[in-house]
Amino acid sequence: MLPSFDFALREAGRNHVHGMHPYAAKFTPEIPRKLLGAFTQPGDIVLDPFCGSGTTLVEALLADCIPIGIDTNPIACLASYAKTTPPSRNELTQIKGDLNIWEQNTTFFGNSSIQYDEPPEITFLNSSKWFHRDALKEVEGILTFIGQIESIRPRQFLLASLSATIVRISNQESETRWRAIQKPFSRGSAIAKFVKKARDNIKRVEEFYGKLGRDSLPEASIHCADSRYLDFISDNSIDLALSSPPYMNSYDYYLYHKLRMFILGFDHKKTQEQEIGSRNKHSDKSAPEQSFYTEMAQCIAEIARKLRPKAHLCFVVGDSILNGRLVDMGCCYKSIVKDAGLSLIDSYSYPQTKYTRTFSRTHKNHRKKSHIMLFQKLP
Numbered sequence: 054m055l056p057s058f059d060f061a062l063r064e065a066g067r068n069h070v071h072g073m074h075p076y077a078a079k080f081t082p083e084i085p086r087k088l089l090g091a092f093t094q095p096g097d098i099v100l101d102p103f104c105g106s107g108t109t110l111v112e113a114l115l116a117d118c119i120p121i122g123i124d125t126n127p128i129a130c131l132a133s134y135a136k137t138t139p140p141s142r143n144e145l146t147q148i149k150g151d152l153n154i155w156e157q158n159t160t161f162f163g164n165s166s167i168q169y170d171e172p173p174e175i176t177f178l179n180s181s182k183w184f185h186r187d188a189l190k191e192v193e194g195i196l197t198f199i200g201q202i203e204s205i206r207p208r209q210f211l212l213a214s215l216s217a218t219i220v221r222i223s224n225q226e227s228e229t230r231w232r233a234i235q236k237p238f239s240r241g242s243a244i245a246k247f248v249k250k251a252r253d254n255i256k257r258v259e260e261f262y263g264k265l266g267r268d269s270l271p272e273a274s275i276h277c278a279d280s281r282y283l284d285f286i287s288d289n290s291i292d293l294a295l296s297s298p299p300y301m302n303s304y305d306y307y308l309y310h311k312l313r314m315f316i317l318g319f320d321h322k323k324t325q326e327q328e329i330g331s332r333n334k335h336s337d338k339s340a341p342e343q344s345f346y347t348e349m350a351q352c353i354a355e356i357a358r359k360l361r362p363k364a365h366l367c368f369v370v371g372d373s374i375l376n377g378r379l380v381d382m383g384c385c386y387k388s389i390v391k392d393a394g395l396s397l398i399d400s401y402s403y404p405q406t407k408y409t410r411t412f413s414r415t416h417k418n419h420r421k422k423s424h425i426m427l428f429q430k431l432p
Contacts, residue, residue: 055367055399055427056091058083069260070139074132074217075228076106078304080297080369084425085112088295092365093118097292102280102356107133109295111261114270118293121274121286125327127319128216128310130277135213137273139258140206148207149255152248167194169240177315182233183223184312191243192222192316210258212317214251219313221246231308279327281351283359291359294366298352299330301345301373301380308333335375342375350389357393357430366395366428371405372421383424395428 071082085108093099095117101109104122106129113120114137122133140148173180173189180189195215202208219225222243224233262268276285299306307314307324314321325333329348334340356366373380387397405421 055401055425056087058087058401069264070111070136070254070257071108073136073254073257074106074128074213075220076129076132077229077306077309078297078300079106079108082108082112084297084369085109085295086115088367088425089113089116089118089293092293092367094292098290100286100291100294100356100359101296102283102294102352103296103298104133104275105129105297107136107275110137110273110275113295114273115264117271119271119273121276121291123276123278123280123283125277125279126306126310126324127277127317128313129306130275131209131213131216131317134273134275135210135254136261137270137275138206138209139261139270140204140210142259142262142268144204144207145255145258148211148251152251155244156248167191175316180315183225185224185236185238187240188222188238188243191241192219195244195247196316210254211251214254215247216313216317217254218243218246218250219316223312225312229309231305231311281348281355283355286359288358289361291356292361292364294356294360294364296367297369298349299328300371301330301342301382302332302335302375303330303371303373305331305333307331330373342380346385346389349386350392353390353395354393357390357395360430362430362432364430365398366390366430368426368428369423370426371423374421379420381422383422383426386424386426390428394431396431397426398429399427401425 089099089112093116097118098121099109099113099118100121100123102123104110104124107122110120110122110133120137122130122137124130124133167190169187169190173186173193175189175193192215199208199211199215202211220228224236226232226234305328307321307328311321314324330345335345360366368386370382370386372382383400383402390397402422402424405423
């Protein structure tokens, strides 16, 4: 059976490395923490097939489990890697020294100064609409220096810190608003925001090491991949699959991270095509409801193949609105898993409008609900 929940405040999702990188629609760490405590033992392998920015993966490390994260969004994978495979304490000390040097001269990175008079090398459609020219020059300077770092953990950590600042450096209105507005910019401010965020992230990693009680982590694996195709994971090897899969017709992850993908050299069109359940597919392109169920059924069948016999799959799913009609996703998922060799063991439902401090099994008269659903692989 599912454990009882006493949800922490939303702010708990910003504690230690959970707050390293902005990512919309993250679920509270209380959910994976309780589920990991109920259904895993130290050393178990935990799969999150839609890992987002890594909430489940971080909690799996805190539970002494070995996490595997999958996501089609490269920004999600970057954030998850930085959280679950952070620099060592010695590497953090080196990064601190570099940040001190950069702060002393905000136009100097590595062995060359930023040449503001030259046009930016980073260009994409309407780049001048989304970024001040000098902001792009400073971002180029940051990227050049990060690219010279040989060790992968510090390099990815600093790339994630840069990615976390992109919306504030740019003219994008907010993390969840794809609209350009005119923001004031002064030379050095992009670098200052990056340095401040990198320092903040160092503190978060140090706090994370303190919570772990050790300086070494189990090996986490992050894969930028489609969960319909998991041949790189052995069959019957996963002890628990735990995730909040995409909600149908609710959010466009590729869109709100598009500037980050432009800056870091990722293909946003590929991410857009692979994203399941996006508003772009179901509202803009009028994809039928059944297409979502077909794609999710493929994912669930593949996940089930990777689970050990009698192992559990736990999903946190939310109701959707499509063409003005409420879609009860709890009922839909009960139907989707039938052909995957999984059996529904237990479920909770609660109002989607907010996390309540007490978690009830009762179905109250709220329009949209979220559902925590526990399935078990048949022997």
